[in-house]
Amino acid sequence: xxxxxxxxxxxxxxxxxxxxxxxxxxxxxxxxxxxxxxxxxxxxxxxxxxxxxxxxxxxxxxxxxxxxxxxxxxxxxxxxxxxxxxxxxxxxxxxxxxxxxxxxxxxxxxxxxxxxxxxxxxxxxxxxxxxxxxxxxxxxxxxxxxxxxxxxxxxxxxxxxxxxxxxxxxxxxxxxxxxxxxxxxxxxxxxxxxxxxxxxxxxxxxxxxxxxxxxxxxxxxxxxxxxx
Amino acid sequence: xxxxxxxxxxxxxxxxxxxxxxxxxxxxxxxxxxxxxxxxxxxxxxxxxxxxxxxxxxxxxxxxxxxxxxxxxxxxxxxxxxxxxxxxxxxxxxxxxxxxxxxxxxxxxxxxxxxxxxxxxxxxxxxxxxxxxxxxxxxxxxxxxxxxxxxxxxxxxxxxxxxxxxxxxxxxxxxxxxxxxxxxxxxxxxxxxxxxxxxxxxxxxxxxxxxxxxxx
Numbered sequence: 001x002x003x004x005x006x007x008x009x010x011x012x013x014x015x016x017x018x019x020x021x022x023x024x025x026x027x028x029x030x031x032x033x034x035x036x037x038x039x040x041x042x043x044x045x046x047x048x049x050x051x052x053x054x055x056x057x058x059x060x061x062x063x064x065x066x067x068x069x070x071x072x073x074x075x076x077x078x079x080x081x082x083x084x085x086x087x088x089x090x091x092x093x094x095x096x097x098x099x100x101x102x103x104x105x106x107x108x109x110x111x112x113x114x115x116x117x118x119x120x121x122x123x124x125x126x127x128x129x130x131x132x133x134x135x136x137x138x139x140x141x142x143x144x145x146x147x148x149x150x151x152x153x154x155x156x157x158x159x160x161x162x163x164x165x166x167x168x169x170x171x172x173x174x175x176x177x178x179x180x181x182x183x184x185x186x187x188x189x190x191x192x193x194x195x196x197x198x199x200x201x202x203x204x205x206x207x208x209x210x211x212x213x214x215x216x217x218x219x220x221x222x223x224x225x226x227x228x
Numbered sequence: 229x230x231x232x233x234x235x236x237x238x239x240x241x242x243x244x245x246x247x248x249x250x251x252x253x254x255x256x257x258x259x260x261x262x263x264x265x266x267x268x269x270x271x272x273x274x275x276x277x278x279x280x281x282x283x284x285x286x287x288x289x290x291x292x293x294x295x296x297x298x299x300x301x302x303x304x305x306x307x308x309x310x311x312x313x314x315x316x317x318x319x320x321x322x323x324x325x326x327x328x329x330x331x332x333x334x335x336x337x338x339x340x341x342x343x344x345x346x347x348x349x350x351x352x353x354x355x356x357x358x359x360x361x362x363x364x365x366x367x368x369x370x371x372x373x374x375x376x377x378x379x380x381x382x383x384x385x386x387x388x389x390x391x392x393x394x395x396x397x398x399x400x401x402x403x404x405x406x407x408x409x410x411x412x413x414x415x416x417x418x419x420x421x422x423x424x425x426x427x428x429x430x431x432x433x434x435x436x437x438x439x440x441x442x443x444x
Contacts, residue, residue: 073409167401193293201286
């Protein structure tokens with residue numbers, strides 16, 4: 001196993017480990033960004049106004065039962081003739097990644113806003129804040145822990161599914177697993193699996209660090225950093 | 229849709245469906261059996277709780293395909309062995325359910341526990357006859373998530389060759405043929421909906437004092 005990692009040929013060239021990691025991160029970041037652009041505004045709106053709760057809960061539940069592999073394969077066959085070259089598998093893969101990542105982001109931001117203590121919102125209103133100011137100055141900071149937990153599951157979902165999308169020729173670390181299987185090279189498969197696992201854990205840790213830095217100490221019962 | 233193809237292949241599809249059902253349900257049952265004692269310990273012991281829940285969260289982070297590929301290395305099984313899939317999904321179910329069980333036990337009000345103790349319930353009897361039944365709605369909510377996401381994750385195992393409905397997806401791509409893919413998706417969604425309903429129904433039967441809905 002170690003031999004596979006120390007083999008210099010696996011570290012240089014167009015399908016070397018660094019290139020595959022970067023590809024995996026690139027597809028994942030694009031998908032996460034798009035999912036945030038859709039999920040956050042919807043979640044914040046529903047949380048703030050209380051309208052559409054049943055709808056987003058239903059959509060989130062329905063999407064959870066969709067098999068991601070089936071969806072990717074379906075879209076690849078449907079879109080295959082429409083797009084030229086690489087886009088024929090990149091677009092379907094991205095659509096599925098976004099589709100799977102939107103529900104956790106949406107429900108996380110909704111639940112975060114809905115869970116804010118009504119007394120706090122009343123106090124902000126009493127101080128003369130307007131609805132949008134209440135949302136961005138008060139509700140959003142208070143909701144950050146749950147928003148981050150939604151972002152966390154969305155990101156893990158994306159990294160995991162991007163691995164699967166290698167089956168329809170998407171780049172990234174899944175390539176090692178899929179190609180390794182085609183070539184009957186278990187060590188390459190295992191190396192890909194280890195790298196994906198490490199990547200997921202690292203990204204998860206980074207989100208944890210970011211949420212520690214951005215969430216107000218008043219919400220986490222930790223002493224403020226100036227005193228610590 | 230080519231219904232004649234579906235009819236012709238119905239025997240094999242039924243067989244894959246049964247595999248899918250087993251691979252989705254068995255890991256959740258084993259996961260629940262392990263999560264009940266672990267969740268109970270986690271709920272009672274503060275330090276152990278954060279360690280255990282942290283470890284569970286970490287396990288949940290590993291992508292499913294990676295876990296399917298790595299388990300033969302750990303277990304010494306062959307990569308095609310369905311046991312890998314069962315173990316991987318048990319790990320996920322356990323990681324999810326330990327937290328659910330301890331949250332469920334947490335949700336029982338201290339007043340109820342005091343009342344039960346005052347009525348003469350001793351520790352084990354109180355746990356089995358009072359705490360666990362009252363925790364059923366929360367545990368059922370976690371089970372629903374576990375079972376529904378399992379149905380979806382099982383299909384990924386097609387990429388390492390384990391028999392289940394996911395094979396219809398890989399076959400569809402190889403043949404550039406939509407019928408098996410659509411059939412696979414429909415059967416997966418139907419199976420998830422059925423198992424979800426089953427958990428709801430069982431939870432409803434276990435909590436006769438709750439008049440309305442359970443788990444939401």
